[in-house]
Amino acid sequence: MMGMPITIEIVDAPTADLGQEIFDWFNHVDQRFSPYIETSEVCRLSKGDVSDDELSDEMREVLVLAEATRLESDGAFNIRRPSGFIDPSGIVKGWAISKAAKTIAACGVTSFYVEAGGDIQAHGLDGAGGAWSVGIRSPFNDKDIIKVVALSGQGIATSGTYVRGDHIYDPRDPDRKLDEIVSVSVIVDDVVDADRFATAAFAMGRDGIYFLESLPGVEAYAVDAHGIATQTTGFGKFVR
Amino acid sequence: MTLKRFRNLLLSCTILVAGAAGLAQAASTVPTTLTNAAATVIATSQSVLHDGDFAGNVYDAYYGVVQVVASIRNGQLADVKAVKFPNHSGESRSINRQALPMLQQEVVQTQNARVRIISGATLTSRAYIASLRDALVLAGN
Numbered sequence: 001m002m003g004m005p006i007t008i009e010i011v012d013a014p015t016a017d018l019g020q021e022i023f024d025w026f027n028h029v030d031q032r033f034s035p036y037i038e039t040s041e042v043c044r045l046s047k048g049d050v051s052d053d054e055l056s057d058e059m060r061e062v063l064v065l066a067e068a069t070r071l072e073s074d075g076a077f078n079i080r081r082p083s084g085f086i087d088p089s090g091i092v093k094g095w096a097i098s099k100a101a102k103t104i105a106a107c108g109v110t111s112f113y114v115e116a117g118g119d120i121q122a123h124g125l126d127g128a129g130g131a132w133s134v135g136i137r138s139p140f141n142d143k144d145i146i147k148v149v150a151l152s153g154q155g156i157a158t159s160g161t162y163v164r165g166d167h168i169y170d171p172r173d174p175d176r177k178l179d180e181i182v183s184v185s186v187i188v189d190d191v192v193d194a195d196r197f198a199t200a201a202f203a204m205g206r207d208g209i210y211f212l213e214s215l216p217g218v219e220a221y222a223v224d225a226h227g228i229a230t231q232t233t234g235f236g237k238f239v240r
Numbered sequence: 241m242t243l244k245r246f247r248n249l250l251l252s253c254t255i256l257v258a259g260a261a262g263l264a265q266a267a268s269t270v271p272t273t274l275t276n277a278a279a280t281v282i283a284t285s286q287s288v289l290h291d292g293d294f295a296g297n298v299y300d301a302y303y304g305v306v307q308v309v310a311s312i313r314n315g316q317l318a319d320v321k322a323v324k325f326p327n328h329s330g331e332s333r334s335i336n337r338q339a340l341p342m343l344q345q346e347v348v349q350t351q352n353a354r355v356r357i358i359s360g361a362t363l364t365s366r367a368y369i370a371s372l373r374d375a376l377v378l379a380g381n
Contacts, residue, residue, distance in 0.1 A: 138360075147348075
């Protein structure tokens, strides 16, 4: 999806069909929401080729969630670019993973994870009987892990400066260089919330971690350009 | 690098002071020693640091009390931990949002543990860009 690798690991009762269904779902999401596919619904919407009445239910759902996030973040999160283009990348990945995880859970599977482009929803236990161990990648060296968290029933999403070029910007000040905070990882029950709040917090720069601290049920780990990390009060309970 | 770390320690002290600033109108015992603490930290940073954990005094902030422990390893500041946190009732949470609560800070360190999954700002990594650049150089020759 969006040119990103997708990983699904199912511990109990895996079926090949379920795996295929999930990969098909991500492909479907890409076809609808990719800003890089000219025929996608999101591109047609940006160009004004789709009226409100013609919007798919999925598009409506994402737009409503995006608008809610814009309001919650006081405008820091905004899928509408100054150019008028609509880019829902900061929310669609988490939304698609969340839906995929619900589909898998609905099949009676209790232990699994779904990962797409570094965002994860993890449930139950890994094959060895422990919570899923998730490493947070260093923003300074992509071969390094700077934190290990144990997840079971949570999602995690990371926003950072060298994710996919410069896809994160501050809509309130599009020219501002977002170089103070280089990485924000957010843990919350549903990965769609982790994704949208990580995107919003990253756009807020140094204020982002305080925004995350104020949200109930949300924990986070933010790293600045000097390699200093700041964490929310409850983040430690996930640290291994 | 060392210098940058000290600058960030200063930053965390600034946050503490910012948290206390809101106290001025609410309490009679304003912890003015906070600024002294920051000054001490700066002074210490200019002399030799000894290894170990060093606890600061307990300070009353109106959202709770705060105390930090600085860990020095190999003569450098390796970690700053807040050992006492404000309560997190819904009310103090909304107050904190205005007052910048003291949050735990640390210097990021590479972990050696094996992990199952990796969360990160991914894919268009340095390797990808470097490879693309090589390819473009080759293409330009």
